[in-house]
Amino acid sequence: MKMYGNWRSAAAFRVRIALNLKGIAYEEVFLDLDAGDQFKPDFLAINPQGAVPALFDGDGPPLTQSLAILDYLEETHPGTRLLPADPRARARARSLAQVVACDTHPLYVPRVRTFLMEHYGLPREKMLDFLRNAFTTGLRVLEQRLATESGTGRYCQGDAVSHADLCLISLWVGTGIFGIDTAPYPTVTRIAEDLLALDAVARAHPLRQPGAPAP
Ligand SMILES: N[C@@H](CCC(=O)N[C@@H](CS)C(=O)NCC(=O)O)C(=O)O
Known part of the structure; x- marks a missing residue:
């Protein structure tokens, strides 16, 4: 491919x-x-x-x-399998994935950041404030759900990696890039750390791709 x-x-x-x-x-x-x-x-x-x-x-x-x-x-x-066989578990994995991919990530993509600065004259610091608000809102929702819902296991949905985890980690790595405090999100942090230990995730990590800044 x-x-x-x-x-x-x-x-x-x-x-x-x-x-x-x-x-x-x-x-x-x-x-x-x-x-x-x-x-x-x-x-x-x-x-x-x-x-x-x-x-x-x-x-x-x-x-x-x-x-x-x-x-x-x-x-x-x-x-x-990256989606559970059980329909309810699958719906939950997709729901968690969509919190990130549909309701959080679209708020801070480059075209939105550029529009805010170029069209509304938003200073860079205010744009970053907007971006951090999007991040923390998404992280707060994930933390609340993952910490309280019975479907959570080692990963977002049970003990197998699912689309929810791929989305969670894609949000998580941005916390480092944009300087977001992760202390208020211990369940998200636990799952993210387990995910980062997987070779498939480590090899895909943004900072290991061509064009990324040197560590
Ligand atoms: N909902 C889309 C988002 C795609 C997207 O916005 N990708 C970003 C990078 S993460 C991009 O290419 N942005 C270009 C831009 O905003 O100008 C998806 O999940 O694939």
């Missing part, structure tokens, strides 16, 4: 982890989102939204939207 991504992209990170866990070979083409590679005609022909990831599987058309890609990989490579 061939994926268009970016070292820092949370959405591409989720997909890289799934590819690694399922043992699918892939190459990644890294776009420079700060330089606007995502809005160049060649890439807009692949994804008119101007966003990564975009995944090619063979000769088929590009797959876009990380959650849709995760579902596609689940359906085409069911060997290593």
Whole structure:
């Protein structure tokens, strides 16, 4: 498979982890989102939204939207399950995943940050305040649910890694990048630390991708 991504992209990170866990070979083409590679005609022909990831599987058309890609990989490579078999558990895993991918991450993607600064003249510090509010709101919801709901186990849903964990860790790594205090989220922290110890997650980590700043 061939994926268009970016070292820092949370959405591409989720997909890289799934590819690694399922043992699918892939190459990644890294776009420079700060330089606007995502809005160049060649890439807009692949994804008119101007966003990564975009995944090619063979000769088929590009797959876009990380959650849709995760579902596609689940359906085409069911060997290593990343969604529980039980419908209620599956719905909960998806619900937790969507807290991150649908209701948190979209608030701080580059196009939103740029719009806030360029269109409304928001100073960078206020934009970062907006971004940190999005992060902490998402983390607070995850913490409350993971700490109180009976479905939580070693990972977000029971003791097996699911789409919920891929999304959780994709949010979590941003806390380091954007300087967000993680102390108020002990359950999220526990699960994130377990996830980071997995080779499939470690290899997919943003800071291990080409283009990432040196540690
Ligand atoms: N909901 C989409 C989000 C895709 C997205 O916004 N990706 C970001 C990087 S994480 C991007 O390419 N942003 C480009 C921009 O905002 O200009 C998904 O989960 O795939």
